[in-house]
Amino acid sequence: MLQTPSPTLTLAEFLQQPETQPAREYIDGKIVQKPMPKTRHSRLQSKLIQSINNISEAEQLAYxxxxLRCTFGGRSIVADIAVLRWEHIQFDQQGEPLDDxxxxxxxxxxxxxxNQSSNQVTGNILHALQYGCQLGWLLDPDDRSILVFLPQQQPELRNNCDALIGLEGIPLALTVEQVFGWLKMKK
Known part of the structure; x- marks a missing residue:
């Protein structure tokens, strides 16, 4: 993540700024530019989203x-994947999700x-856990590992055939090996 020097903005002022590609985040009074996703990142992101939504959307468990930009606890962050339980998604009169x-x-x-700072990303996950997030995953495509974060617990490093902990109530059964196996597209 690249920190861009800028005049000090409040969170409210930051939120009035136009969105950028890649997204910028507001962390501890600083604006931080996320890196542009590369192919492996995009592949893992799309396969995880598809897998989660395939088992949770129809039953209205989560999405x-x-x-998705989430603003809470003095930060405005954009997680690669933000999973919200259905009851936490706010809808308008037409049944469409609210933008903010x-x-x-x-x-x-x-x-x-x-070239992304693992500490910066970990800091965002820890911040989210502090404010009510129930589960965090940090995937490292280079070493094929996933760091699993749960509230009030030490992170757990998972790799190879280790089973992954999913969000309670969502029947997603994956191993680390299965997740990184999605990177192999050509047989």
């Missing part, structure tokens, strides 16, 4: 959103990009 999310995701998934 996985890509690159002012709560932490129930499950936050981040996929480390090349």
């Amino acid at each position: 996985a959103f890509p690159e 999310v002012v709560i932490p995701p129930d499950w936050m998934i981040e996929i480390l990009s090349p």
